[in-house]
Amino acid sequence: MKKYFLHDGTQSSGPFDLEELKAKKITKSTPVWHEGLEKWKTAGEILALETIFVVVPPAFDTVPNSTIKLEKKGKKKRILGLSKNTFFVVLGVLVVSIFTIVSNVFQENRSDEFEIRNHKTEVGNYQYLQQQKEIEEQKTQLALQEQLEAERASKERKETINNRLLEIQTLLETNLNKLNDAKTKLEDANGFKILRTSEERNEQISALENDIDLFTTEIEKLKKESSLLKLELEKIK
Template sequence: MKTFFLFIDDEQQGPFNLEELKTKKITRTTKVWYEGLEDWKNAEEIEELKSLFVSVPPPIKTFKTPPPIKKPLQEIEVEEEDKILGVRKKTFFISVGIFVLLLSLTFKMMQSFKKDKIEKGNKETEIYNEQLKIQNEEIAKQKEIIAEKERLEQERIEREREKARQKRINEIDNELNIAREELRKANKKLVNVTEFKFLRTANERESQIALAQEDISICQNNIEELEKEMRRLNPKWGN
């Protein structure tokens, strides 16, 4: 239920409901406030309180109404001739003029309102387009920055790969030199063990030859693997 506050004799009173207000001697100019109002208002301005100020008509005085004065017939005919649609010509034309004026003002107000609305819409569209343009420019800048970062990162990765590739090529080159040297030694050892030696049985000779041949095979396989990897890393190698 809505409650009201009163401001009487520089003092705030309340809250009161509508029934309680009926017992208060408030006037039309009494300041009243309730939740939802921005400021105090006169009591007569509040719809719910208008019933508290119903005007009471004054008592009827006893008097004799004078009989109507009869106008001459000629005056009645003149009055009837000066009327249009039951209204005097002067009043009729004034009313028509006021109506035309109001209609013209209404039309101008509508045109002005429509123009303002169109201008407001155009302004909002311009602002939106400008904001959209700025947003698109920011997005484009961000994309450029990201693309540049990706390019630099890709270049870094390529440099790292190339560095690792070159390092491995150098390692393979060294390993090939070592493997070839090991193969040379294994071949030399094979030649040595195949020669005739005193105090060595045939079985010992065959065993030593088999070991030497196995070392040669291991060295050859190692060299083949290294050369295969080298060609994969450096296709121009050996050409």
């Protein structure tokens, strides 16, 4: 005799024979398995179990069907206490009203959102213009500061050059005087021979010639520096 297993959705139970299954009061939808089946089936799919299903009779009607049919024919269909036609008219009006209200609210919300976006755009544009204005003012101030700094530097350089030219002029005069004095002494040394040996005379002449060379070189350097400074002074605005 076959033995059957039952499953309640969480766990299986069994094995049971037919008599035991009758006591379990299984229905056609109860999962059942027995040896030889590849997978679980419902009890209604197994022919051997058809005789054990619990049969439930239908409820007994106390009112004859003919009476019920007459009552149904005598009553008109009503929905929420309204006739069918009236209900659908009211429903249509209600739907249109709701749609109108929702549309108005939607339009108002869109208008508010549009105004908010416009306001944000205006604020953003204003802030951008203010930033650009500040940037331009900063550029103007920076350019003015650079101009003032350049003018100050030029003025200082002019003063430095002019002071140096005055120094050069003084040095030139001093070196020219020393050069002329050395030349005069050289002429005297060449012509004056009394009370001196030839060696002393040559040493004096050599020393004077060296002095003349030094003074001449210094004068040339000063003149060259003066020329360069004058050229630079002309270029300075």
